[in-house]
Amino acid sequence: MDWLSPLSGLVGALVGAAASYLGTHNAQARALADARQARVDSTQDAAIAVLANVFAELHRHMRSVPEENRRQMDRQAREELAAAERAWDGQLxxxxxxVRIAIETLRDKGLRDRLQGVIGLLESWDDDLEYAYRSQRSWVLGGLVDHAVACVGAWQREEAMPEPNLAVQNAKKSAQLKDEEWQLTCEAADEYRREQAQREDNVGS
Structure with missing residues (x-):
């Protein structure tokens, strides 16, 4: 029938238009995905660049940490040490x-957790890491930075995260002991307050 010819042409045109639309849509979707991935890659590259630069600075800073030997210090020497520690901590x-800002932009949660753990230990260097300083402070703190660098390197090579080195292990143990001591101190203080209240109640009665 003659009317089938134009109908066939219309169907063919619609199919061709649909195919063209789908092709254009898919190409646009791929372009958007590529652009998004490029932004992600750029952000990751920028974060790694920041970490690399600051880790180098941290290595130099760790070598200048004030070392302590309070038992052999007089009052003036202890005050000078305390002042040096405050200045060093401010620079740290x-x-x-x-580093914290760069870490938050990393997409890999495992790497983020490792680096945040190291940063947390570095931030508590003067309190929680006391029991880790069996040797020099600089050895322990430098070892923490070494571990952070090793984690970033393993991530870039798409390898498994490295095991914590001895400095990290000692730092974590010290922080845990300090936390346990704090909890015991709080419990003892609570118990003392309860006993005081009980004695006051007994006196009042």
């Missing part, structure tokens, strides 16, 4: 600020 926190 200035360095760690950009």
């Amino acid at each position: 926190r200035d360095l760690l600020g950009p």
Whole structure:
């Protein structure tokens, strides 16, 4: 029938238009996905660049940490050490600020967790790591930075995260002991307050 010819042409045109639309849509979707991935890759590259630069600065900073030997110090020497420690700590926190921001942009949760753990230990260097300083402070703190560098390197090579080195192990144990001591101190203080209240109640009665 003659009317089938134009109908066939219309169907063919619609099919061709649909195929063209789908092809264009898929190409646009791929372009958007590629652009999104490029932004992600750029962000990751920028974060790694920040970490690399600051880790180098941290290595140098760790070598200048004030070493302590309070038992052999007089009052003036202890005050000078305390002042040096405060100044060093301020510089450390200035360095760690950009590191924290860069870590938050990393997409790999395992790497983020490892690096955040190291940063947390570095931030508590003067309190929680006391029992880790069997040798020099600089050895322990430098070892923490070494572990952070090793984790970033393993991630870039798409390898498994490295095991914590001895400095990290000692730092974690010290932080745990300090936390347990704090909990015991709080419990003892609570118990003392309860006993005081009980004695006051007994006196009042």
